[in-house]
Amino acid sequence: MKLLAIRLDAAGDVLMCAPALRALAEAGHQVTLLTSTAGALAGERLDSVERVLCWSAPWMKASVPAAPDSVPAMAAQLAAAGFDGALIFTSYSQSPLPAALLCQMAGIKLRAAHCRENPYQLLTHWLREPEPETLQRHEVQRQLDLVAHLGWRPSSERMGLRIGLHDREAADEALRLAGIDPAGDWILLHPGASASSRRYPARHWRQVAELLEQDGQLPLVFAGSSDELPLLREIFGEHAGRWPSVAGRLDFGGLAALISRARVLVCCNSAPAHLAAATGTPVVDLYALTNPQHTPWQVRHRLLYQPVPCHTCYQSVCPRGDNRCLSEVAPVAVRSAVQELLAGL
Numbered sequence: 001m002k003l004l005a006i007r008l009d010a011a012g013d014v015l016m017c018a019p020a021l022r023a024l025a026e027a028g029h030q031v032t033l034l035t036s037t038a039g040a041l042a043g044e045r046l047d048s049v050e051r052v053l054c055w056s057a058p059w060m061k062a063s064v065p066a067a068p069d070s071v072p073a074m075a076a077q078l079a080a081a082g083f084d085g086a087l088i089f090t091s092y093s094q095s096p097l098p099a100a101l102l103c104q105m106a107g108i109k110l111r112a113a114h115c116r117e118n119p120y121q122l123l124t125h126w127l128r129e130p131e132p133e134t135l136q137r138h139e140v141q142r143q144l145d146l147v148a149h150l151g152w153r154p155s156s157e158r159m160g161l162r163i164g165l166h167d168r169e170a171a172d173e174a175l176r177l178a179g180i181d182p183a184g185d186w187i188l189l190h191p192g193a194s195a196s197s198r199r200y201p202a203r204h205w206r207q208v209a210e211l212l213e214q215d216g217q218l219p220l221v222f223a224g225s226s227d228e229l230p231l232l233r234e235i236f237g238e239h240a241g242r243w244p245s246v247a248g249r250l251d252f253g254g255l256a257a258l259i260s261r262a263r264v265l266v267c268c269n270s271a272p273a274h275l276a277a278a279t280g281t282p283v284v285d286l287y288a289l290t291n292p293q294h295t296p297w298q299v300r301h302r303l304l305y306q307p308v309p310c311h312t313c314y315q316s317v318c319p320r321g322d323n324r325c326l327s328e329v330a331p332v333a334v335r336s337a338v339q340e341l342l343a344g345l
Helices: 011-015 019-028 039-042 070-081 097-105 137-148 165-177 204-214 226-239 252-261 271-279 331-342
Strands: 002-004 031-033 051-054 083-086 110-115 125-128 189-190 220-222 265-267 285-286 301-304
Touching: 002 019, 002 070, 002 097, 002 265, 011 039, 011 271, 019 031, 019 137, 019 220, 031 039, 039 051, 039 083, 070 097, 083 097, 097 110, 110 137, 125 137, 125 189, 189 204, 189 252, 204 226, 252 271, 252 285, 265 271, 265 331, 271 301, 301 331
Parallel strands: 002 031, 002 083, 031 051, 083 110, 110 125, 189 220, 189 265, 265 285, 285 301
Antiparallel strands: none
């Protein structure tokens, strides 16, 4: 069959769909992914996906304001493509019904999704939404359960993505420019996260780097996007240039290659943590308790957080304003977690 997989969120969310998408491809289906521009960065690197369509769906949180005819226009584009079925991948806090209506408008006959409300004719294959009241699953397992409902299971439930030679060369060049031997061992620190509620305080990152530097086991490398350069400047403070940085020098593929080379990654619960899972790199995940289902999947890791009564808030900005679930994680605990992973524990 010619299948449309819909996941309209960011790169990390698409990566967590990788095992489910593998199941579709291994069953002999042609898979097209409909996702956001950010999600396409990951989707284009999945071997199970033949084609990626980018769209800023007007019902998604991060979408830009949509033109009045954007939904009918996308429905017409999907209708012209002639899809036999559509699987709508969501987190449990999202409704699949807008996407289901889009697919119905496009004349796609098979439409499957988890849904809390009775979807009536909008879905042909309805999985009643059990989360979070009955159970809470990892996001990867949730998507695997959706495809399993239709009888498809992957040969492997591991995450994965394709890293090209160009990506590896770009990562190596960035490391050399930062004064790091690409063939050596080093610890990678990625402080950024798209949501402020998921960011470990800059002053704590500085202390983590100082503690790891005192250990003297391995050199440190900082990474981040060009948008995160101000954050790195805040972390470095008056010690600009004290630690090597490749921030702003790599695209998504280059970052994936960089993470795949690191002995250990230290990051927040954001896309780099999922890239670590996809590449098999041990990761210390400074895990804000905004969502419970996005922990690193099937990779050696340590989760660090402070239990708080306001957990599972789903907020991009901490409602309390203090990010206690992260700000109360001691830098010495981060160093200990890194040491454990370096020791193979």
